[in-house]
Structure formats: C-alpha cells, structure tokens
Amino acid sequence: MSDKRRRKGTTYAMETADAIIVGAGHNGLVAANLLADAGWSVVVLEATPQPGGAVRSGFVTAPGYLSDLFSSFYPLGYASPVLRDLHLDLEWTRSPDVLTHLLPDGRAATINTDVVRTMESVERFAPGDGERWKNAYDDWRNVSAPMLDTILTPFPPVRGGLSLLRALGSVDALRLARRLVLSVRELGSELFSGEGATLLMAGCALHTDLSPEEAGGGVYGWLLAMLGQEHGWPVPVGGAQRITDALVSRLRSKGGEIVYDAPAARVLIARGTAVGVRTAGGRDFRARRAVIADVPAPALYLDLVGERWLPSRLVEDLAHFRWDGATVKVDWAVRTKMPWKNPAAAGAGTVHLGADLNGLTRYAARLATDQVPDHPFMLLGQMTTADPGRSPEGTESVWSYTHLPHREHWEPDEIAAHVDRMEATVEEYAPGFLAQVEGRNVYSPADMQRENPSLVGGALGGGTAAAFQQLFLRPIPGIGRADTPVDRLYMASSSAHPGGGVHGAPGANAARAALARYRVPGYRSVINGAHRAVYGG
Template sequence: MESADAIVIGAGHNGLVAANLLADAGWSVIVLEATPHPGGAVRSGYVTAPGYLSDLFSSFYPLGYASPVLKGLDLGEHGLRWTHAPEVLTHLMPDGRAATLSRDIARTMESLDRFADGDGERWRTTYAEWRSVSRPMLDTILTPFPPVRHGLGVARSLGAPGALRLARRLLLSVREMGAEMFRGEGATMLLAGCALHTDLSPEEAGGGVYGWLLAMLGQQYGWPVPVGGAQKITDALVTRLEQRGGRIVYNAPADRVLIARGKAMGVTADTTNYRAWKAVVADVPAPALYLDLVGERWLPPRLAEDLDHFRWDGATLKVDWAVRTRMPWRNPAAAGAGTVHLGADLDGLTRYAAHLATGEIPPDPFLLLGQMTTADPSHSPEGTESLWAYTHLPHRREWKPDDIAAHVERVESAIEEQAPGFKREVIGRNVFSPADLESENPSLVGGALGGGTAAAFQQLFLRPVPGLGRADTPVDRLFLASSSAHPGGGVHGAPGSNAARAALARDRAVLGGAYRALINAGNRAVYGTGTGLRGTR
C-alpha cells in the first residue's frame, strides 16, 4: 500500500491545480491518472500531418489567461508563455458579411458600425460597464459558492440600482440581450456565437451571460493560446507539482474510493491501494464519482435519485486539418482571426439548437473554428495552417460511423462555402467523434466537454445536483474537483482550487468541529435527518 496526505483522482488540469495547491501547503500528494498522459482535455499532439501541431481538445483560453487561480500558480516560471492572433474572433454570416472582435476596441467598433450606425459606441459602453465589475465578477464566478465577499464587491461597484440591472441582464437569453443592447446583427452575433460555446440555445434564459462574458474577456484580454500548444499549460502544472514533491501515477484508473466510518480513507486503482491521510480529491465527473467510485451505500438516498436527473451537455465532433496554404477565405476579415464562427445567423443558430434539443443531427452545422498557426506560428510551417473545428451533436452514447462521416462532410462543406478551395489544400485530417473523445479522455462522457449542462437548473448551488454547490461531498474528506462542480467547464482551474481549499479547511484542527457541523447541517437540510459526515450506511 502506498500513502500520501492527499490522493487526487485524475490528472486533468483541475486535478493538477488541486494537487499543486495542496503541495504548496506542505502536503504529500499522489495523483492517479487513468490514461498514459496528463492534462485531460488540455493536450496537444501531431495527428494530421508531420510538422502540424494540433490542440487535441480545448484551445484558446480567455478564462485561463484571466483566471486568478492560474495566475496565482505563476506558471510562467515553469515555461508557459501566451500569444495572440491578430484578431480575437470573426463571425462569418451566411451572406458573406463579417463581424470582428479585436483587442483594439476601435477596430471592433468599426466592424460593428457596418451593421448599424452607433453599435460601435454601444459596444464601447457595454465594455466600460464590464470593466467596472470585471475583477469582482471573475472572483465571484471562480470562487466557492456562495461568493459572498466578491458578490458584495460587485454590488458596491454598481450600487443597488446597477446591481439589480446586472442581475436582470444575467437572466436574459442571448437573443434578448443582443436586441436590448444593440441595433444591428453584427454585435448580437458576436455574443450569440460565444454563447453557443455552451450547450444553450439563443432562446434559453441565462444564456446571454455566457456570450457577454466570453466576448468581454475577448475585448479585455483577447483569446490567447500558449506558445507551443495547449500542452504547455499541462507541462507547466506537472513540472510545478513535481518540483514540490508531488507524484503522478499513469495508467492507474481508480476503481473505488475506500470509505470507513463515513470517511474517505483512500483509493483503489489497478489493484493497488493508496491510503489518504487527509483527503481524497476527485477530478472526475460527478456521476462517476458518486455512483461508480463511492457507491450508493455511502450516499443519502436522495442524492442517488438526484443524479438520475443530472444532465450532460451536448456531444462534440472535432476535426483537425493540415492545410498546405493559408486559408482561402472569401471574406478577408477572417484571415487574421484566431477563432472563426460560421454556418449560421441568429435564426440559424436557433434552428441548429432546436435540432440538438430534439435529438436530431443538425443538417446545417454551426462551427467553432480555430486557426492555430494564425494564433501561434509554431503550430505548422510558414504559409500553412493548422486548423480545427468542432460542432455539437445530440448527446448519445453510440454513433454509427456513417453518421459521423456524413457530418464531417457537412462540416467541410460549410467551410468550403466560406473558403473556396479549402478542401483541395487539405493534406491531412483527424476526426474525433464523441466516442473517440471519451476514449482519449474518459471524463468527456459521450463527447461532452463541459462536465454537465450549462443550463441554469444545474449551476451554482444546483451543480452538480441540488445542495452540492461546493466541493464538499456527503462523504467526509472526499472532495469533487472536476467541471461537474461549481463553477463548471472551462480551463480556469476553479473547481480544482475550490476542492483544495475545502480540503485544507477541513484539515485545520481549529476549524474542524465547526466545519463538520456546517457541512452536516447543509446535508441534513437537503437530504433530511440521519445524514452527515460521521454517519455510516
């Protein structure tokens, strides 16, 4: 049997963040990773053609760049450097027009004024409003729930009337938000395309906040990428952890969380027992943790019932290409953008989302496309492009190869329409179906990238299920660190940080009694009497 103060299940970026923070506190840490590679969905590789580097899953990191969690780890000291494409984002309309978001606000304004006079100034006003609350807003989003201190900071910045207006704005659909804030289609499409990075439709209440957040981060910080690929984030986290004595065990899929007297005591992985003296931290989806690794014996009955209603976000199809030339865009506005959205106007996005909601494959896919060499020239030879695109599919556990092949053809045809000649310049291609994504990273269940839906009914204190809005679980010394926990998906490290801080709080002897009493009271309030950290089942 091996032992450490903390056993961390999963070497995704959240698991690595948690491990680093615990190591910073002087804990010994062992990380158990099911695959041969660290990083989870933050990895790079050569999968299309020699010399063409691809970010295999996630790419472009406005939240990671702005995250106080990742900033606090000083990953620049461990090799992480950021770079930007000339422009942040271009949304290509079906009619050929383009709306562009640039870090230079004057360029953004000029683009939006082509759609409606005055929308550039309206964008400037919106951005000024964002800047007035951006720091406390990010702290509110990325810290444990309830975010009392940082939420009060937002309220102080805006005053009571402004705070109420902001609260209303956060509840709007992206269609309603765009209609209220702008007159032309361009600005609304920048918001809507960003909102569609989640699994929400343009009509869904609360969807506007995601579009607003990503667009405003793009205006403030850009959407940067690591020099040398997404893998550099993971490499920096691994290097930092190992320098502090942490250890990662690969090809070690966790089989069971070991529990005695209601406390997590360790983990069994690949026939080896790992004893945890202080905490078990799990960077795995909530259903996998509770139902597979813990088991219903140790859970309040209502928690198992609530997990029956846990909803995944949509499946994903991702394609990477090696293109031997620069992209032959019909509209040159797309040439300098790191990210390009294409395939739909606002009504088209609504139709696309409706197909997904009814379990159908959208006949006209909306694409989120990344020009990696445009953002970072080290991704492929000069004058070429390392390209990727992904689109959402209904969440299914099984897909027919013919359905995937047909949808790849739709994706490529959508690009060809906006970039004539694209297909003949492709010299290599890699397709990750939803099943392929899960095979590469078991946490991407059914190709879901977000660890669960972004819908309002599964956010804040409702994530992953009602009453578990924090990293703490009904099992003492067991903490959830994955994107299934608040605040959800994105490469920002907040779930890992929240779990580490909860584990440290639990361990402080002076706070131990109060901590257990608080968590037990919360569990009883949600699940009824007879549930608590000390109870056994």
C-alpha cells in the same frame, strides 16, 4: 523527482499520502499543486498514459502541424486568478483579431483587442452599435475583476459578491442580476440594434450547450466576448500541452507524484469517511487527509463511491443530471493559408461560421429535439494565425468542432456523414480549402471519451450549462461546493461549480475545502448540517 508510471515490475515509494487525487486533468493538477503548496504530500492517479485530460497537444494530422487535441483558446485561463497565482512557466500569444463571425450573406463581425476596430465592425450592421459596444465594454471593465472572483470562487461567493455590490451600488447590481438571467438573443436586442454585435455574443454563448433563447445564455456570451475585447483569446506558445507541462513540472518541484495507467475503481470509505482509493489493478492508495476526484459527478458518486454511502435523495437527483451536447472535432493540416471568401476572417484566431442568429436558433432546436443538424454551426480555430510556430510558414493548422445530440452510441457512418457536412460548410466559406488539405484527424464523441474518460459521450463541459444545473444546483441540488456527503471526499471536476472551461476553479475550490476541513473550527459540522438540510437524515 520524476512521475512514477505503472508498468509491469515497477515498485512505488509512496502508497500513502495526505491527499490522493483521482485524475490528472488540469483541475486535478491545480488541486494537487495547491495542496502541495500547503505542505501536504500528494499522489495523483491518472487512468491514461499521459496527464492533461482535455488540455493536450499532438501531431495528429501531418508532420510539422501541431494540433490542440481538445480545448484550445483560453480567455478564462489567461484571466483566471487561480492559474495566475500559480505563476506557471507559460508564454502567451494571441491572434491579430480575436473572433470573426461569418454570416451566410457574406458579411462579417469581428472582435479585435483594439476596441475602436471592434466598434467599426459592428457599426456596419447598425448606426450607433459601435458606441453601444463601447458602452457594454465599459460596463464590463467596471465589474470584470469582482465578476471573475465571484464566478471562480466557491459558492456562495461572499467576497466577490460584496466587491460587485460596492462597485455597482444596489440598484445597478439588480440591473446586472437581471442581465445575467437573460437569453443571449434578449440581451443582444437590449444592448444593440444590429445583428453583428448580438451574433458575436450568441456565437460565444454556443461554446456551451445553450441556445440563443435559453435563460442564462446571455451571461456566457457577454463574458466571453468581453474577455476577448479585454485580453484577446490567448493561447500558450507551443500548444495547450504547455499548460499541462507547466502544472506537472510545478507539482514535481513540490514533491508531488503522478501514477499513470492507474484508473480508479473505488473510493475506500470507512465509517462515512474517505480513506483512500483502490485502482482497477487492485492497488490501494491510502489518504491521511483527503481524496479529491477530478471526474464527472455520475462517475464519482455512482461508480467510485456507490449508493451505500450516499443519501437516497442524492441518488435520486443524479437520475436528473444532464450532460451537455456531444462533440465532433476535426483537425486539418492545410498547405496554404485559409482561402476565405471574406478576408475579414484571415486574421482571426477563432472563426464562427455556418449560421446567422436565426440559424443558430434552428441549429440549437435540432439538437434539443435529438436531431442531427443539417447545417452545422461551427467553431473553427486558425492555430498558426494565433501562434506562428504551430505549422510551417505559409500554412495553417486548423481545427473545427460542432455539436451533436448527446447519445450513448453513434455509428461510424453517421459521424462520417457529419464530417462531410462540416467540410462542406468550411468549403462554402473558404472555396478551395479541401484541395489544400494535406492531412486530417477526426475525433468522434466515442474517440473523445476514449482519449479522456471524463469527456463522456463527447461532452466537454462536465454537464449542461443550463440554469437548472448551475451555482448551488451544480451538479445536483445542494450547496454548490466541492464538499460531498462523504467526509474528506471532494469533487474537483467541471461537474462542480463553476463548471467547464480551463480556469482551474473546481480544482482550487476542492483544495481549499480540503484545507478548510482542518483549519477552520467546526467546518465539517457546518457542511454536514447543510447536507442534512438538503438530503435529510
């Protein structure tokens, strides 16, 4: 069965299904696949002409240079039990080195999947840090499986939490709990003596919108760094699009349908129960059992549902919802390999550059005070190094992104000036880079939102990763689950627990909640009681 694309004169065989899913991002597609596996009929409504959301690839710089348009490296996706259990038709590959952080003084710290090589790198910054890194990695390996299960399952994470407690014992579990609320600077100072190992974690933490000083940042840095040590940071052979293609193909094989160019305008509600979706074109899609929304929380509650159907306290809490930072991303087609001043970066799929630890703090402080950083910290991906088919032999398909404050509007000349800063930073670390650029593509925050409406203002994470908007507080104070106060309506986007990243957990959690609504006696009564406890009524 093929997808049904909405064009003039097209007719559709199905406008009623067990589940109507809003959004064909990877979370929406994960939810659709899991419901189809359970025997439900599924229709996915996608606002744009193509599926995938932020998991897409394209030739946007020069012929023969493939770029991942938004997300790129997938350590969480590779390790995710959600995606693993879907048995997607994917081939993964990885770069020789996982990550290199280049310091302004010319030094470099590198994670390699061979722990001995990582140890050698961080040892250069402080005697004993190599062994300390191995100890941190051993700690991770002891808890990695139950930790991922805890992170990627609905809140409260009973099964994963019990597994963690069994693995650690009560005293070490308390020590881990303390570690998880530390800032990445504090965690690094407790684990290591030198700057290199701490920088590797701190740069990883800044994949979110958390500064090196913020509580809870340490867990992100530790998680991504240790996943890199364990698995590398894999990419799908042939580009990020392959993940989307695999999810779409699997859904088709199960009888699911996708309707493109069909932006949702309203969730249809009767007596407090979601019964379908109306598109901007005025077409109604009826849902027998569930509506699942892979859209940001403000869009779901304020635009698609409306205040009439919501507790007043929920609407008040949404006024305090906080986005993560805006993003500017540039892709380049480079005629040669990158001319790195420090050859340590040559074999790394991901390169962090532009700041040492104090520089990361200054960069984050500028963002926190609504200022444009003069010296941007940048994440750079060497895609041909990670996957040789991304560009012609001897060349490199490169991208880099950095953050800006989250604003409603950016002038084109402001974006152009910041792209100049970005290119100047790369040129500083790789002299001669600009002379080898054959083509480039710039995505401003507005461009990102145009390409994917869920990337509001260029925010990649569906909302801040700060502790006040995580777990049972995500997206707002509640029970931290996919269930909403509207019966049979579920949130599947990165605005829901556990948040951003391409791991499929929000979509899986929404699908499981929809199934539990019909399989578990008294399930909805429990959810209603929880919502009354939070919102009153």
